[in-house]
Amino acid sequence: MSAPPTVGVTPGRRANALRRSWSPRRGLLLAGIVALAIFFSVVTDDWLNVANYTMIFAIAALGLNVLSGYAGQVSLGIAFFMGIGAYTAAGLGSAPPTTPGGPLGLGLSFVIWLPAAGIAAALVGALVGPSALRLRGFYLGIVSLALIFIGQYLFKNARALTGGPQGRSFPKPVIGGVSFADAQGSLLGVLLSRNQLFFLLILIVLVLAAVFVANVARTRAGRAFQAVRDNEVGAAIIGVNLFEAKMGAFVLSSFLAGISGALLASYTGYYIPDNWDLTLSIQFVAAIIVGGVASVWGSIFGAAFVFALPIIIDQFSLLPQSSTSQGLTGGDFNAIVYGVLIVAFLLFEPGGVVGLLRRGQARIRALTQRASKGGAPA
Amino acid sequence: MAYFVQLVFAGVALGCIYALVALGFTIIFKASGVINFAQGELLLVGAYIVYAGVFEWHLNFYVAVLLALVVTVAIAVLFERFVLRRMVGKPVFSILMITIGLDILLRTGVVVKFGGGIRPPGTPPFEAQHDVAFGTGSDRLFFSANDLSVIATTVLICVALYVFFRYSRYGLAMRATALDQEAALAMGINIRTVYALAWAIAAAIATIGGIFLAVHEFNLDSTLGSTALLAFPAIILGGLDSVSGAVVGGIIIGLTEQLTSGYEGQFSAVLGTGFHSIAPYIVMILVLFIRPYGLFGSRRVERI
Numbered sequence: 162m163s164a165p166p167t168v169g170v171t172p173g174r175r176a177n178a179l180r181r182s183w184s185p186r187r188g189l190l191l192a193g194i195v196a197l198a199i200f201f202s203v204v205t206d207d208w209l210n211v212a213n214y215t216m217i218f219a220i221a222a223l224g225l226n227v228l229s230g231y232a233g234q235v236s237l238g239i240a241f242f243m244g245i246g247a248y249t250a251a252g253l254g255s256a257p258p259t260t261p262g263g264p265l266g267l268g269l270s271f272v273i274w275l276p277a278a279g280i281a282a283a284l285v286g287a288l289v290g291p292s293a294l295r296l297r298g299f300y301l302g303i304v305s306l307a308l309i310f311i312g313q314y315l316f317k318n319a320r321a322l323t324g325g326p327q328g329r330s331f332p333k334p335v336i337g338g339v340s341f342a343d344a345q346g347s348l349l350g351v352l353l354s355r356n357q358l359f360f361l362l363i364l365i366v367l368v369l370a371a372v373f374v375a376n377v378a379r380t381r382a383g384r385a386f387q388a389v390r391d392n393e394v395g396a397a398i399i400g401v402n403l404f405e406a407k408m409g410a411f412v413l414s415s416f417l418a419g420i421s422g423a424l425l426a427s428y429t430g431y432y433i434p435d436n437w438d439l440t441l442s443i444q445f446v447a448a449i450i451v452g453g454v455a456s457v458w459g460s461i462f463g464a465a466f467v468f469a470l471p472i473i474i475d476q477f478s479l480l481p482q483s484s485t486s487q488g489l490t491g492g493d494f495n496a497i498v499y500g501v502l503i504v505a506f507l508l509f510e511p512g513g514v515v516g517l518l519r520r521g522q523a524r525i526r527a528l529t530q531r532a533s534k535g536g537a538p539a
Numbered sequence: 540m541a542y543f544v545q546l547v548f549a550g551v552a553l554g555c556i557y558a559l560v561a562l563g564f565t566i567i568f569k570a571s572g573v574i575n576f577a578q579g580e581l582l583l584v585g586a587y588i589v590y591a592g593v594f595e596w597h598l599n600f601y602v603a604v605l606l607a608l609v610v611t612v613a614i615a616v617l618f619e620r621f622v623l624r625r626m627v628g629k630p631v632f633s634i635l636m637i638t639i640g641l642d643i644l645l646r647t648g649v650v651v652k653f654g655g656g657i658r659p660p661g662t663p664p665f666e667a668q669h670d671v672a673f674g675t676g677s678d679r680l681f682f683s684a685n686d687l688s689v690i691a692t693t694v695l696i697c698v699a700l701y702v703f704f705r706y707s708r709y710g711l712a713m714r715a716t717a718l719d720q721e722a723a724l725a726m727g728i729n730i731r732t733v734y735a736l737a738w739a740i741a742a743a744i745a746t747i748g749g750i751f752l753a754v755h756e757f758n759l760d761s762t763l764g765s766t767a768l769l770a771f772p773a774i775i776l777g778g779l780d781s782v783s784g785a786v787v788g789g790i791i792i793g794l795t796e797q798l799t800s801g802y803e804g805q806f807s808a809v810l811g812t813g814f815h816s817i818a819p820y821i822v823m824i825l826v827l828f829i830r831p832y833g834l835f836g837s838r839r840v841e842r843i
Binding site for chain 2: 229233235292295296297298299300302303304306307310311314317318390439443446447450454493496497499500501503504507508511
């Protein structure tokens, strides 16, 4: 090592070194937190609802981004893993059936059923992975399609757990005496609405997931994922265990999908097996393409684009509701928007929204550098 | 026994529809190395135009089919020319997704234009009153005119494709391109024409498949394209790059689906409901375990 950096390096800073260049971002982070706090305390329940769904979907989008964005494996199977997570949560967390034949439930606590949902999905991922990951490219994409259909068949037939085609209800979290099933709950003496409670909970889970994925991406495992994506032969030559890397990405991705599925079903309250379908999977792929492939922020932006838009349109009745009549409905409008966005981004900005932002940032930097020509480079 | 024969016949007929869709996938994949996820929606667009032509614009059935062919071929060729050609060399993931983008746009376009409700399918006029039946009672065999014409049409298309690929100038050019793109270029083959031709043929075959599929399902709605997803197990089974494999794969998948659908009722305690809809995928997964490149696909050199 040559001369130490001019800035004193404290152990605390060392720990943060995983995330590159924190300091310029601190202001941004602080602004973000303030904005979130204002959003949280000011907006109506309708907008909180939009935010809650977006954040739940962002968790699964993060998962898909690990698999497809970082590790480059095509998968359309994410809805299946979300379903696994949701039904694990239901089986463990729901109240025991009052009528014989009612959907199963063990009545366990939230702190058990949420992690269990992720772990169950990860286990199923580890089970399916070895056979699926032998395949590459289009083959893997098509086989993951099979996962969706087989999953729907299983979900529809495992009536005791899933309620069959008619669906079942899902448990609401109960944390430290605060039940999310009630319309209101008091947290540290402050009375909050259910959507506000969910907002806090989901935000915490999302932040944990995002920091985790960001750190994985910057460490050995994440580098291995990206090496596999960019060149399998090259990765193998520099000593990356291809199978291990792919499996790692697959299992992590399934884990996040499971968590997201459990939260989604719990927040919505009721789900039918048909909901875990191919369309849901495709929406996630659209989300990471629009938001930004291999980017944590990209997953979050993408989820906002693909999932928040239809909820906003629906909730505020911006377009006619009926789907049987001719003409444009909210869902159709949304589908057109993200269909066009997928094609446009893939053609013109494969980096997604994040790519656009980076490009803008680079341009601004170039401008400011030109302005202060001769100054020390940043 | 009659029941079994009936199921086999229905399976072959359904398999021929899958084969038509699968042929489209394989021809595009062979020519340009792209799996076109929008194949199912090209089929949907074709079927809707035939419906609209016959029932809304009161055209002759054949004129409506011609119109549908023109539209779907135009969509496919334009998409290839203006979108996919710019994606050459991009990762598989991106190419797959851009065809899914087209898929979403086509399906939504159909829903916006025609609404989400159920429509009657445009039925070929030669099918009227030509159902064939033998025997009586439990031995009665019934061959519907639609199933018979699907099989006949598939045979015709296969013969036409065989002649085209074997003897025609452009067919040979396409095979040469599939074999070795650079060598084909050096021999003066216009690769762009080959790509456009592959997409045009695929779209045309998909449209024809769509017309029969709609009649087979008795009604037409915007989910028709997802039925075509069953062509995926067919092409995996046959091998992604094998044209004859697509036909064989399609028929195997059709048979699997019809036979499981016919007999699953006897095992409903174990199998539950809807097993026939996943049986093709299970067959596909089993085949992939044994032959990862399909029954007729060319074995790729494994580099690691």
